[in-house]
Amino acid sequence: xxxxxxxxxxxxxxxxxxLHGELDAHTAPELEAALQKCLQHGHYNILINxxxxxxxxxxxxxxxxxxIEEIREKGGDLKIAELKPGVYNVFDLLGFPLLFDIxxxxxxxxxxxxxxxxxxxxxx
Amino acid sequence: xSRALYTLRIPSSTRYLQTVRRFVERHARAAGLxxxxxxxxxxxxxxxxxxxxxxxxxxxxxxxxxxAVLLEPDRxxxxxxxxxxxxxxxxxxxxxxxxxxxxxxxxxLGVRLIRQLMDEVTYRSQGRYNExxxxxxxxxxxxxxPPSASA
Numbered sequence: 001x002x003x004x005x006x007x008x009x010x011x012x013x014x015x016x017x018x019l020h021g022e023l024d025a026h027t028a029p030e031l032e033a034a035l036q037k038c039l040q041h042g043h044y045n046i047l048i049n050x051x052x053x054x055x056x057x058x059x060x061x062x063x064x065x066x067x068i069e070e071i072r073e074k075g076g077d078l079k080i081a082e083l084k085p086g087v088y089n090v091f092d093l094l095g096f097p098l099l100f101d102i103x104x105x106x107x108x109x110x111x112x113x114x115x116x117x118x119x120x121x122x123x124x
Numbered sequence: 125x126s127r128a129l130y131t132l133r134i135p136s137s138t139r140y141l142q143t144v145r146r147f148v149e150r151h152a153r154a155a156g157l158x159x160x161x162x163x164x165x166x167x168x169x170x171x172x173x174x175x176x177x178x179x180x181x182x183x184x185x186x187x188x189x190x191x192a193v194l195l196e197p198d199r200x201x202x203x204x205x206x207x208x209x210x211x212x213x214x215x216x217x218x219x220x221x222x223x224x225x226x227x228x229x230x231x232x233l234g235v236r237l238i239r240q241l242m243d244e245v246t247y248r249s250q251g252r253y254n255e256x257x258x259x260x261x262x263x264x265x266x267x268x269x270p271p272s273a274s275a
Binding site: 096 | 137138139141142145163166167170171174177178221222224225228229230231233234236237240241
């Protein structure tokens with residue numbers, strides 16, 4: 001039985017994914033399937049809510065890395081909000097806050113979507 | 125020298141990653157490690173086992189991974205052994221996050237993460253076995269006070 005699940009919500013044109021449980025190499029395909037579903041339905045403004053995400057490994061982070069370019073090319077963004085401190089630390093260790101919009105609250109992330117703001121990947 | 129050893133064998137399938145994390149968490153907590161140290165150990169052992177499953181065993185789900193927790197006076201060690209293809213750490217180059225994103229690749233960060241999380245990481249291959257040791261030094265804050273000592 002999987003210890004991970006994804007819930008879907010919509011708010012003002014933003015597709016919100018509520019992550020629950022533990023995201024590792026075993027459960028990462030479920031997140032990937034959820035993101036593919038968003039893209040298939042033409043939802044490119046995606047907000048990941050990590051309020052109930054208890055754990056993440058690099059396999060979970062890898063899913064965000066694999067899709068962010070495509071999402072931004074389509075004019076959208078993937079923003080991440082409400083991570084628990086322990087989970088945020090993993091994003092931070094790998095340098096994600098420089099390349100992804102990671103916000104304390106869902107409301108702040110939704111505001112940024114409303115203003116059309118998103119980080120740009122610096123060219124190096 | 126006091127030394128305690130606890131062992132766990134899992135098949136090389138990602139479905140057992142949670143089992144390994146729980147195993148390490150249980151012993152790290154019993155050893156009085158800080159919550160931060162416990163989280164680091166759980167993640168490091170997960171990354172190491174994931175790499176063994178994907179790279180040493182190339183996704184075969186039925187090969188053995190032997191995990192052992194060694195408690196030593198000054199360190200907490202997780203030793204992981206497999207019988208797959210050896211990993212050569214001298215040839216590993218930590219990938220750049222921006223480059224991976226441009227290439228739409230999600231992998232390759234596990235080894236870098238393990239090094240960031242642990243105080244020491246050693247690899248060796250001997251005969252059919254490969255072994256990685258994840259080492260966390262014990263600090264005074266990691267040693268739990270006995271209940272009688274709490275105010």
